[in-house]
Each structure stands twice: as C-alpha cells, then as structure tokens.
Amino acid sequence: MSMTNLVEVRNLRIEATTDAGRVVEIIKGVSLDIADGEIIALIGESGSGKTTVALSLMGYARPGCRITGGEINVNGKNMAALSEKERARLRGTDIAYVPQSAAASFNPSSTIMEQVIEVTRIHKLMPPEQARKRAVELFRALSLPDPEGIGARYPHQVSGGQLQRLAAAMALIGDPKLVIFDEPTTALDVTTQIDVLKAFKSVMKAGGIAGVYVSHDLAVVAQIADRIVVLKGGEVQETGTTGEILSAAQHPYTRELLAAFEPKPRQAQADADAATKELLRIDNLTAGYGPVRGDGLPLIRAVQSVSMVVEKGRNLGIIGESGCGKSTLARVIAGIHPAAAGEIVFDGKELERAARKRSQDQLREMQIVFQYADTALNPAKPVEDIISRPLAFYHRLDRQARSKRVDELLDMVRLPRALRYRHPSELSGGQKQRVNFARALAADPKLIICDEITSALDTVVASAVIELLKELQRELGLSYIFISHDLSVVEAICDKIMVMYNGERVEQITPDNVKAPTHPYSKLLFSSVPKLDPTWLDGLVRDPELVSQYGHR
Amino acid sequence: MARAATSRRSFLGHSYNLVGVVASLVILAWTVVAIFAPYIIPHPIGDIVDDDYFGPMRQGLWLGSDYLGRDMLSRVLMGARYTVGISLAAVSIACFSGVVLGMIAAVTGGWLDTCLSRFLDAMNSIPSKLFGLVVVAAVGSSIPVLILTLAVIYIPGAYRFARALAVNINTMDFMTVARVRGESTIYLIGSEILPNIIRPVLADFGLRFVFIVLLLSGLSFLGLGLQPPLADWGALVRENIGGLPFAAPAVIVPSLAIASLTISVNLLIDNLPQKIRDRDA
C-alpha cells in the first residue's frame, strides 16, 4: 500500500481479559491517520481508551490487554505484526512516549541524565558524551532551569512540571518521527502548564515532529493540536481540524465537552442582601511542618497567619498553585494537623486545635472530602459499609434505617442504588468521588471542606459533580470550603474566592470581579487559565518579571 | 503468582486453580486424619506389635514397624494430630498476637511503637532452637509449653511483617477520615486496616506454619519434643532415623508426611482463590 501518512491505523481492535477471565473489547475498530509533522489530539472521558490507543501505536498493549485486529502502520511498518524484538528497535527511535505521570515514570534510584540518555545507550545511537550534550540542548530548548546541572539530580529533587518536561527530553533525544504525549499537563498547575505547553509546541514545530496528544481538556488541546480525534467507549466519535471541532462539533459528547467550558450561570444568592450569619471564622492561623522552634512555630510554615470567614449557606473558594498551603489549611481547620497558632471559631464556639480533643458533634458538623477518592475510600469495603459507618457512628441508626438512608444518599449523589454492593476498585473516578462525598453527607454536616475534589476528574464529570454540589447546597443549606487550583471550577460555585500564595492569603475577591484582580499574583494566575481559542497560547503575553517572580520555582 | 499458575476456573465469584485445589485437598485430608486419628488407628501407639524392628510394609502393618517394633501406621496417623494440632495452635497464637501488636504499633506510633519494635527485635535475635532448649530445660516439655514456646519464637516475625504492611495502610486518606470521625483504635485496626492486609497476612501465616512444623521436628531432634509414646512427625523421623540406611518405611513415611503437608500449605498460599474484581461486572 502506498504510504501517504506517517501513521495509518486501520480498524484497530484491542481486547482485555478481565480477571474473571472474561474477554472485553476495549478498542472497537479505531482508524486514524497522522501526517508527518502533524499533531493530533486524542480526547475523551476517562476510560474511553485514549491511553490504550496511544500505546498501541508503539505496538504495546498493557498487561491483560491484547491487540487482536487491524493494522498499525507507523512509518511503513505494521507494529501489530512485528516481532517483539523489531518493535523494541523502533521504540525510542521512531516512536517515543511521554507518560501520563512523569513522576511515576522516572526510576527513583538513578540520575535523570542517565535515564534521559538511556535510549541512546539501548539503541547505540551516539556516544554518551554526545548524548549528554544533546540532552543539555534539549533541556535548554524546553526552558528548564540550570540545564547543565539538572541532569545530575535524582527525580525526587525536581518539581512535577520540570519532570514532565524532562520526560519530553527523554522522548526527544532519539529524535523520533512521532511523539506520544499522554496527558502531560493534567497534573500541573495552570501557571506551570503554560510553560510546558509552550516548550512542547516550540520543540515539536522546530523539529517537524508528528505527535499524538492525549488529553481530556479541550482548552489545552486547542492550543497544541492540528486535528482532534474524539474517543468514547473505545470508538472514534468524530474527527476534524481543531477549528471545526471547536466551532461546529457534531457529536453530542463533544458538545458536552464544549459545554463544560461555557461559564455557568451561578445561582443568584436569593438572600444576597439578607444579613448572613457566620459559620466559621479563623484568625491568624499559622501551621507547618518540621521541628517546632523557640517561638512555638514549626520550621516549615505551610500556612502563615491566615484569617477568613465562611458564612452559613455560602461557599468560600481557596485557590493557589500547588504547594501554596491549601491542603494544609484544610487539614488544620479539620483538626487533622493541629495549628501552631491562631484560633478557629465554629458555630460560635472556639474549637480545639486537635480533632482528637473536639466533641463528637463538632467533628460531625464539619466534614472533609479529600482530593484522591481512591485513597480516601477503603478498597476492602463495599460502598454501603463506607457510607453507613457515619450513620452508625454519629446517628446510631439500626440496620434497616441505615440501609434506607444509604439508598437516599446514593440517590442524592446520583448513583444507582445497585452500586452499594460494589467495592471502590469497581467504580470510575467520578463515581468514587461521589461516594466520597456521600460519606461526608451521611454525617449531615454544616460545613464540608472539599480539597480539590474535581482535580482528578475529567472536565465533563467534574462539572457534573459541581452541579451536584450546588443542588445539595440548595436542598440542605450546606456551606463549602472549596479548594482548587482550577479557577473555572471555583468561579462556578463560590461566593468568595481567597487567593493563596506561599502559605499566605494574598487577596479575597468575588467571582464577579475575577476579570480584574488587584494582586499581581492573582493576575498571573487568572491570566494562565487556558481559553478554548486556539490562538490563545501564541497570543498570550505575560509580564516577564511577574513570571520570574511568581512563576514555578 | 496466581496469574502465572496453570488453568484457573471460577466458582462463587472466586477463581481457583488446580494446584491450589489439590493442595487444599491434601491439607483437608490431614486435618480430618488429625481429628479422627484416635478412632481409626489399628493399634495403640505404645504397643509393641512386631518382634522385628524397622519391619517392612506388610499385611496388618501397612507402614511397617518402628525402632521398637510399634505399628508405624498408627503412629503416623496420631502424629498428624500433634504436628497439625500443635503447629496450628502455635502459628495461630503467633500470628494473632504478632499481627495485632503490629497494627497497634503502626496506628499508635510514637514510643509504644519504638519499644515494641526494639523488644521484639531483641527476641528475634535469640536463635530459636536455643530458646526452645532453655525453656524446656526450665519448665520441662509438655504440649502447652511447646505451643507457647513455638508461638513466642514466631511472634516477632509476624509483628515485623504486619507492622510493615499496616504502616503503609496507615498513611492512606481513609485512615485520616476515620480518625477525624473520632474512631477508636480497635475500630481502626479491626475494620480499616485488617481487611486490607488480610491476604498477605494469611500468606505469612501459611509460611510460618511450615517453619513451625520444621522447628518442632528440629526440637524433637534435640530431644525437646513431645512426651513418649506420643510423637509428632518430626519426632517419628528423628527416633527412626537409624532406619534410613535401609530405607525403612518408619523413617521415609513421616518425612513424606511432613513434606506433603508443608508443600501443600505453600502451594495453597501461592494459589489462594482470588475474589474476582471485574471492572464492568
């Protein structure tokens, strides 16, 4: 057949054998083409098969999965048909991969440089010295700090954003014809994300390298991809140039995706003018880690004399980049991590700093929901046990009453009742987060602290969860403290937004005037949120000294 | 491991494989023997029924006779009782206390953790056979003493193992959630941690069982075992070792018995039935 395109995938089928021994088809006849130097995006909800397809381009299927049909022609060779040896020869040289989480994909016990140039060693591409030079050039091109020295460090000694770019360098060193990025920026802050995207784009364009960019974030994809392929349930829903998809999306799922980006009409506060009662106030709260020093304060201050107020039935958003102290603040309020100084007044009563000292009711009335649902839910217990424990513990309900209540709670969080018998590992990310939330509701609290509960979810699911929160608030008159580094999410639900930087509160604003933040850091932060507009990234001009001052260190 | 093993068949939402099934059958068989031994032995284990010693297998003495001319079949059957019984009791005590302590140390942390770890480490550094020797020399050897000694010897190991696992679980958010809910330590270890470590703990249990069976035989080699005419398999091998040169069944059979039990236990551990976690089940 005549090779017109670099990549030609023809009705690819991939089967997975579940541990029941049942065979399920997870990729159902996918076809796609990639021209030389073209970057296409694979988007779709979690579990749609993005990673699977991407990996199949390298002739690789994860354990338990098997390529059962179709052709995967890359640069004229059918990866599906090749022997493992021949595939190995192409990996790293013709096709390279940038993993979903770079942090996990670096070998913790060897230096970054070693791993970056390993490809050249494996395929004997060039002598090590030359390889190191090349690597340093790439580091520079990917605008990494200290390009000369960074290679000598170990993975745990560099930040997530940097690792992500180092992973890219690792992929590019064997100068491949095709690079596969698997959600390279999902784990990053908006501020960092910009730089990474910029770096990727420039390098790819410079080398005329074709790419597959896996993501579920349309806005990001819009910045980097020439064409977009929408996956769902292991099937291609629609394909088109970025422009077409953004302007005239055909497929309902694609529409949903786009919809998730339209600024949502926030519920007009009915009692906006009515005098609001304060539920939680914290004054000059300071907390941190490491040894306590003479002044009774810890060495590393993660939170620096922060004060704030949460009103009944209203929500407070806390945003800021990774590591700025959001979670710490949340944990301090919940009493998980006792404060070093400052006071917490909840419902008129001053709270002990350590949860262990607080009364059962105080504990019950303030619930916290963690970022990662899979670690927040005990994998060994079925959903019903997880949800009904607070019922038994706080409300002393008997069996029937409990099981009735569990049903109600599942309804509340829009989960099918049948799910109650499943274990967390049998749930999707979104479902887990809902269960996680249902458990908090079971206590019927006055205040729920949500620490990045949507960060691990893809846009569609995330906005669904947000909607859910709003409704519940209307029904139960709850208040939320909503922590996130994603402005759009916070905008959607909060009445007040507190911006944190480096453990300190820099300013507090209302969603209406996010367009005009006063503090320079807030400016940087807000300006970094990607827009659907494909030209946004290239057009983006950021005050350089702002960046140098507040950008990722 | 399990994936590595041969053909798997599923049943009752669990998937088994042949090796595992066979192994568990062997174990079951020995357990049954252990329970009913007293009713099925042809001769009292103390009676001398054969003028010859190390007699061959033959009509009436199906497994030949031992060094005193006692019926080997009866002794092996009864031996099952002591080997399985004592080892099981000992390993249960060892693992139960070890695991509970380990989990408590992990969730409580602090000085309690440190003290426990130090102390049990110290225990661990005393060679087990010598420990047994001292204990038996001090209080003589009886079944309870044996069980307790064996248990004590293997508590530190179980502790180390369980603690390591529990510490990992302890860092999970759901533990924090439970703590903030105000749960008691008992609940934390019982309902939050244990379910998550039960599988490896079981595996460890099986392995220790094997070690205890062997240590028991080691002890009877040193003459610290059961009271005659009772004898566990190890003791049988020991007291008839003189028959090894002419491959007397008296020494071969109990050895095979030990091997069959311990190997089965290990194979079972490696091929435990697995609960099916089907994504879209």
Place this chain on the structure above:
Amino acid sequence: GRATNAVAATPVSGGTFKAAGWSSSTADTLDPAKASLSTDYVRCCSLYNRLTFLDKDGKTQMELAESFDSKDAKTWTVKLRKGVTFHDGKDLTADDVVFSLKRHLDKAVGSKVAKIAAQMTGFKAVDKSTVEITLADPNGDLPTILALHHFMIVADGTTDFSKGNGTGAFVLQTFEPGVRSVVTKNKNYWKSGKPYLDSFEFIAITDDSARVNALISGDINFAASINPRSMKLLESQQGFELSKTTSGNYTDLNIRLDMDPGSKADFVAGMKYLVNREQIVKSALRGLGEIGNDQPVSPANIFHNADLKPKAFDPDKAKFHFQKAGLLGQSIPVVASDAATSSIDMAVIIQAAGADIGMKLDVQRVPSDGYWDNYWLKAPVHFGNINPRPTPDILFSLLYASNAPWNESQYKSEKFDKLLVEARGLLDQAKRKEIYSVMQTMIAEEAGTIIPAYISNVDALSSKVKGLEANPLGGMMGYAMAEYLWLEA
C-alpha cells in the same frame, strides 16, 4: 562379624588411633577426681595410672602399687613400684599417692567419690615408696576400691590439670573441652613395650547414627557404645567388628518406699510382675543385655547370686496386686530421661503392659541435663542408671545401706546394714560370697528398685584394631583400652 575377644597374633607398634565416645561437653576435665563421663575416664586412663586395676575376669591386679598388705583390713600398707616417672620427668613418690587420695576429702575439689573416700581416715608416707592408709572401719576391698578411675595418681601439689601430667602410657598433646583430645606415646612408659599406638585421638559424637556413619566412612576406627539398631547397618558392611561387654551397668526403675504410691507394698509387688524383662531385653535392648533379677551385683561379678531367679512377667498377678493396693485406674507418673540409658523405651514398654490391665502409667520424659540433680532419687517413681562398681560392698553401701547416699528406693533394713559391715571386715572370700548372696536376695525381695536387665555395652571397631578385651568396669576395656590396643599393619 560377631564379638572377638581373642587376642590374636603378636602386637605391632605404630599408627594413630581415633576413637569416638558418645558424650562430651565443655565440662570435660582431666582431673580424675572430677571425671564424670566415659570421655573423662578414657582420657584419664591414657594419661594416669591407678594403684590397682581390674583384669578381664574382675580380679584385682597391681598397677602403681607392688603390694597391698593388712592384718585387720583397717590399716593398709601400700608398697609402690620403683622407677616410675611422671611425664614431666618427676619420680613417683609416696607423697604423690597421699596427695592424690587425700584430695577426695576436700569439698572444694568436688570429687565424685568423696563418699567412698570418706572411709579413708589416715594417710601416711612411711618412706619414699611406702604409703600407709587407715580406714574408719575394716574393709577387705580397699585394693579393689582403689581400682576406681577417680583414684588415679597425680603429681603432688597439682592444681592445674589441663596438662594431664601423669605416669600413664600417653602424653597429652592437645585438649579442647567438648571437642577433642590428642595424646601421644609415652616413650619411657614403665610398662615395657606398651603402648603400641603412636598417638590416640579421642572425640565424642553425640548423635548415635552419626557415630556409626563416621566409623563406616573411615573417619574413626572405633565407635563406643553404639545403638543396637545400628547393628543391621554395620553387619551389612565389611571390615568391622562388634565387641560386647556385659558389665554391671544397669538402668533400674525406682519406687520410693517412703512415699505414695511406693508406700503401698502391693504397688511395688505389682510393678515387679508388670515389668516384661524378656521384652525389654528383646525390644529396648535388642538382645544386648542379660535379664536381671532386681539386684545390683551383675553376673560379671564373682559375687553374683545365680540362684536368685528373676520375676516372671505376669499381668494378672500384677493386676491383682494393684487392685489390692486400690491404685488400678489411677494415673501414676513415671519419670524417665535420656540421661538414664534406654529408660524411655523401658518406660514405654511397661506403660503399654500397664495399659492392657487398666493400670495407667503416665510417662514423663524430662531433659537429660539436670536429671540427676532434679529427678533422680527425688521422684516417687523414676528411672536411675548405675555404672559398674568393682565390689558388692561399694554397690551396697552406695545404694542400699540405710545411710547410703543414693538409696534410690529409700530401702531401710538393720539386718542388711549389719550384714554389710560384717562382710566388709572379712578377708575370707567364700564366707563373704554367702553373706552377699543373702543380701542380694533381700534387695530383690524387699527393696523398691526393679532391675530388669544388665545392659551390655557394644563397641564397634574396624577389624584393623586388635587387642580389645571385655572388662567388668565397662566398655572400651573399662575405659583403659588405649594402652592395650594395636593397629594391624
């Protein structure tokens, strides 16, 4: 082949001889007074001499002494052999003898025979080669008593015995307690021609089968007291011989008459019927023993009373007695231990017999170490093991006299005590034999010690080893084999 006691051909000198005993520990010693294990006896015998020794017929012969004389059996004059020197070149004098014997009275020495030595009240070095020993009461057996291994002669004033400086056939080369000892030929040994061996290494292999395997594989040329069950293996191999000695060694079942259940005469009587002596010899000892008649003087001893017949195994009679004693169905603890040779097997056999008539005997095996200290003589029903003693007098006064230190069954009889003293004073053998026969009968009938068998000791050796003879003092020629053996070229 079977036991060969024939002293074949003429001895040839040379060669190294490696023998293995069965027990050894860090407590091994070269101090004759402290010697406790066969291991110690063997080593001491190769390094030191005694004043007298027992020959293969149990007759007392002179060694370092030339003569023993006494009118009243109370004051004894011992003439010493001349020209005998210690390994360090010093001559043997009366002072050495006095020192060697006197030591046993000193508590700090911890002598094993302190009790027997106690009867020697006076020691006098009359001249350089004459010693005068005075006894508390007359005792015609003194020459024989001094044939005990503990009464070896050491150099005057010795405190450090690790040198092993004696007058014996070999000179100490290395001694590692609990491991091994090597001795080499004493060039100027006073017994002309002896020893034949150039050197003699003695180790201990505690594990029975290991000991035999070592012999077969040629690591050693002599394995002491082998387990009867190893004989099958040995007989299947070429080039090995067994030497069987039935000395006075026995393992006895002791029932203390002064406490329950032994205080009930019927229990004791019952037990005597319950013990199946044939089976014990056949099964437990594998035929390597002679049925015993419940008294300590063995057939190897000239004073043995052969007319006294052992009790026949009779469960019904036993049952009758137990019923009479009202003990049937009760569980009686019987303490046994590896420390007392084959006591555990014997216990099991008796237990099985008891089970058949509904007499519940509960065998308790206790660890060997500390057995003699914690159970022997103490437990109501327990096993003991008695090493051969040269004379009935020693046996009786150690084991059965009312004031005996080791009165295993707490047997007390004035008549017996009187007879004992009477016999001791006599120098007329025939008369003594009469008395001793009566006493043996008394023990068999009245005492609570059941002696089912005299255990023969079987040593296995490579057929290259010549010159081994049986000896009433025990295996390995009464532990003194080293100086008599030679290796076939």
Place this chain on the structure above:
Amino acid sequence: MKSGVLKLVAKRLAVAVITLLIVLFAVFFATSMLPGDTASILLGQAATPEAVAGLREAMHLNDPAILRFLRWLLGLLHGDLGTSYANEMPVAALIGGRFVNTMKLAGITTLISVPLALTLGITAAMLRGSLYDRTVTILSIGVISVPEFMVATLAVLLFAVYLRWLPALSSVNEAHSLTDLVRIYAMPVITLTFVISAQMIRMTRAAVIETLSTPYVEMALLKGASRSRMVLRHALPNALGPIVNAVALSLSYLVGGVIIVETIFNYPGIAKLMVDAVATRDLPLIQSCAMIFCLGYLLLITAADIIAIMSNPRLR
C-alpha cells in the same frame, strides 16, 4: 547528605546496643531461672547436698546471680568475657576457636547460597510464569519442607557411607589443603544452603516481580529496553531493600541456628558450645554466646537497613 548518612548509621548502632542489652538481660534472667546450677550438675550423680554446698562455696556460686551478671558486664567493658564455671578456662579461650569455625562455615555457606539464591530468584522473576519459573518455585518450596537433619543424614549416608567420597565428620583441624577444605565443608554447606536458600529465592522473586509492574519499568520497555535491562537496571536497584533484608534474616540463621548441622557433622561450632553452656548452667559462657548471636543478628539487620537506605536516593 553524607553527614546525614553518618548520623543515621550512628543512630542505628545506638539502637543496636540497646537491643543487645535487652537480650543479655533476658538471657541472664532466663538462665538464672533454670533448675540446678553448675555445682550440682558437675557433680551429677554424686550431687549429695553437702558435696554441692562445698563445691558451690569453692566456685563462689553463692553470691547473688545479679551480682555475678553485673560483674560479667563490667568485665565485658574491659574486653574480658570472664571465666567458665564448668572448667576454669577463660571464656574467650573456649569460644575463640569455635567462633572462627562458625564464621568459616557461615562465610562459605554465604558465598555459595547468596549468589545462587539471587540468580535463581531474579531469573525466575524475569521468566515469570514460565516452566523454569514454576520449577524453581516448587523446588524452593520443596526444599524448605524437608527437615534439616533429614537432609544432613541423607547426605552423610550417600556421600560418606555408601560412596565414601566425603568424610562423615567435618573435623576442621584436618584441613591442610584446599581439597581437604572442600571435602570437609561440602556436606554441611550443602545442607545449610538447602535450609536458607529457599526463603531468599522466594523473597527475591517476589520483590523483583513487585517492581517489574511499576510505571518506570513500563517506561523502560517503551524506550525499547531488553527484558534483562529492565530487570537489572530498573527493577533490581529498586527491589534491593526488601532483598537485602530477606538475605540478612536468612544469614542470621547461620550464626546460632546451625546446632543440628553441628551435631550431625560433629562440627565444633559456637551453637553447640551454647547448648553445652546451658546444660552446665555456665552463666559467663551462656552470656558470651548469646551476645555473639545477638551481635551477629543485629549487625546483619543493621547492615541491611543501611544498604537499603544507601540504595534509595530519596532516603540519603
């Protein structure tokens, strides 16, 4: 960073010393609880009360045990292990030779078994699920399951009694040439290798398989790395921690656990010495042996910890 490591090592060692003291006290306590004492046991059958009393007096066994213990500890600080009760030799002299023997046996066994076990474990992990893997697994289990003394006796019967290739006893002082050495150590080493290897094999295999499923190993595969490279370069370095730990635990057995082998091959090692010491209630000797066992164990464990830490950049 280096100083951090030093501090850590120091801390570990301090902990080790504390543990040692605990053990010594425990052992002392246990042994002084034992019935009978050296005097009565030495006298054996001749242990009449007055005789015992006399000897006790002579051996200064009358002053309280705790006092004797402290005296011993004090001596220890001056590097003096005290003198044995059973025979008035200095404990150091008694232990000396035997300690060397134990170390020799342990050393040789280690040299054989550790490389063997690691190779088997790693290769099994590499070829996971293959016939080879399954054979290794089953064999290793089979080997754990045979009583030690059975293995030893069989070896003797085969090689010494029937084939007459090797001596039945391992008499160290007859090792004059290398061949002697081989002949003497062959059987004990084989036996011990049987005993300790299985566990190491299983652990190594498990640890390597564990790390083989990590993303960075998958990444290596996607770089086109060969299977062996994935295992040796990426999996193994990260599996080192658990592996050295398992090895340490297995090896610790070689210090005090070899009593059975010592008995059967009549090998004068330190385990048998301690058994004797217990039998004669020889407190100084018991204490010294216990101390050696404990030290051996602690050294191994601590070494394992430190290696694990060194091998992990995050901790160093």
